[in-house]
Amino acid sequence: MKRREFLLTPPKLALAAGIAAVPLAGLAAPAVITSSTRILPRDGSRPRIVICGGGWGGMTAARYLRQLVPNSDVILLERNPTFWSGPMSNKWLLDIVSTDFVNHDMQRPANTYGYTLLQTEVIGFERDRKLVRTSLGAIDYDFLILSGGIRNAYDAWFGNDQRAIDYTRTHFPSAYIPNAEMLALKQKIRDFKGGTIVMTLPPPPHRCPPSPYERACLIAAHIKKNKIPGKVVILDPKPKVAPISMGYQTAFRELYPDIIVHVPNARVQELDPFKKRIKTTAGEFDFDDAILMPPHQAADMVWHAGLIGKDAAGKPTGWADMHPRLFHANSDDSVYFVGDLMGAISPQFGHYPKSGHVANYIGKIVAQNIAERISGKEIIARLPDNLCYMMVNIEPMEEISVKFEYEVDPKGMVVQTQIDVDVRTEDMVKEDFAWINEKFQDFLAI
Template sequence: MSLDRRTFLTAAAGATGAVLAGCATPAATTGKPALPFFIGSPSQMLLPKGRAPRVVVCGGGWGGLTTAKYLRQLAPSAEVILLERNPVFFSCPISNKWLVDMVDTSFITHDYLRVSERHGYRFIQSEVLEVDRAAQRVVTSLGSLDYDYLVLAPGIRYNYEAWFGNDRTVADATRARFPAAYVSNAEHFALKKALHGFKGGDWVMTLPPPPQRCPPSPYERACMVAWYFKHNNIKGKVTILDHKDGVRPIGPGFRAAFNELYKDYITYVPNAHVQEIDPFKKTIKTDAGDMKFDHAVLMAPHQAGDLAWKAGAIGLNSQGKPTGWAEVDPLMLHLKDDPRVYVIGDAVGFVSPQFAFYPKSAHVANKHGHIVAGYIAERVAGRTPKTALPDNLCYMMVNGDPREAISVQFDYKVNDKGVIEQTQIDINQRSADLVKENFRWAGLKFDDMFS
């Protein structure tokens, strides 16, 4: 079944109602009307804390969902609560293929409530507003919750201030008209609508500076958009304005696709640092030249999600300025100054002098979820956790006909100085087998979080 936007929103609204009713557990057992604590307020206590150790997981994306599921299995005595603002999970991985109708919406969306019931943790759809680490409390839009352990998995936010300073009007207009669609929300639907309504002309993509969410995926998106133009005889041209000085990772594989498959469709511009954007006149100035565009995917620089900032988790650089990312113990993933608070997934900051940051990928966030669930379970059992490291695996589709992909893999180990080392293997030769592996990977990961 293919869900359109209207159906998706209806499904989402239904799920919201179910989630809210589902929170009021007494109704299910007594048959009385559900206690409406979902109309609560941030100033009230949402759920009193009992004697069981409580783990509150903030953010129900790839990292948070995995943590919640595996904590219940590894630490059955713990109470696990997952807080997430969205009613329905929408996957960014595979979404570039969804943009060009290679997969249905139903493949990349999942229901939170049914999954939480299956795995025995409590899902509460709410906005996390504050984290009071001194009081070991999070404040949500529905009330506050005390915790013994806190897991922050907020993903990323866009740093439009880097482009527009305090000018919210221009920042909001840019986000509304030319969304990046790098955070799971309605932006993906807006982008898909823009692509399917595109009649031809200049389609521009600005790529953010590293560290960024899923570095190869903007190139995959450019290939999918170019393929869509070619396949549908649309006279469109994709210009990639890359902040970096070259395509990375899997550079040769992407460059081969640009040159061999999309010579008339893709122009790649390195070192295109954004200087000015006017979303009203549809113009952009960069160090590598200026452009007018008909549509654009304007990706402002990335930072750790708001929650990491609210929790005071962001590190400072040598000039005392925020690094933009959470400062964690590289091996144990808790905050350096607060061992009860873990940060996982994209929000994690510097971990190694060799490669600086883990790739900000769903694969790594999922692995972090497993690792941190294990760490907390050991601590709940009164034991000292042993270090575990993630790996990373990413497939990027470059051709729609025939369907072909390339891929990159990263492995990690701790050297004898206690430093994490990375090895990287790029597979630049595009092939149909890698497409099969990509969908197998996605199916296995969805099973890991949802089944």
């Protein structure tokens, strides 16, 4: 089946496309494993919460569910063997932080906080039976949390041209999802000897961090430091740099005037990765190398679960169809959403920032709401906040930041206040590392 047809196939039919299972060490497995095999049988009548996705939001939810509902059976499903942090990953590209700083063991927090970690691929759902299908078999749940992040929507550029999709992913990786693309991009930067690097920015809403503007600044800093005859062309679909417009514009102008070229209103219309040519609403561009970041959408698991929202015209929004204050699916209140895959929150600002900070915060809120439901207490609609730091210079190291605060107006709408810190300082770097160390301690047990 074509990719989009697969994604839109009802969950029960999609199960046939599941991958072969590889049992984990220590997990008793039958001789033949299928997606119908039941695994992890219930231990008594304890409430069971299954979490799909072990990133910032999923791991936070798992930790706090075990704390708030100590008699619960919390199972975290994650396909990757280790945790990789999007925040700080741009700095890792330039060796400002080490691999050990952004890459962490996931079993330690599971052991520390008392939840079950299962390395497996989520391949489908039967929500009417409250079952998650995985490559190791089926797991039942009372509550389900989807926290799988984003998917790269290459089909928005190439339709069903899988050859073009694979070539683009292999040769011009976006490095937005923790996988081998991170290593490929790091090697690309190291090997760059000169020429024009084109960066396409995902249209909003998109995952950030890693901030694409920060990535451009750090690559430009590398070019400047090593006197490489090259430039970075940012093809931005937005009419201006945002957020922190002044901070980034000042950095582009003062630090990298001959390296960074920012092109606004440059929405991708056609892309030929083989000929290294791109056509946008702001003109056509040739490139020697590129970081091609396609539009973002909710992770495949939300599509598989049949929980993607629709707009007024009945077309998929690309994001979870959810209650904007309580974070459960509008059509199924036993399913919750945490992190970047979440749908729109408010007519004023649209989506919460798709950041690690927000994912961590929403993970705690959802854990509290589920705990309230299990205990029969009143469910409280809570609000997060957001804080992001971005490095724009490496000699000396300097950063800028943006903070978002939220409140409910008299009409009951969530409204956002944005606070930009546009002046780059070395003190902001210290704040950044203090912030992420606090977050890592919160859900990674380090």
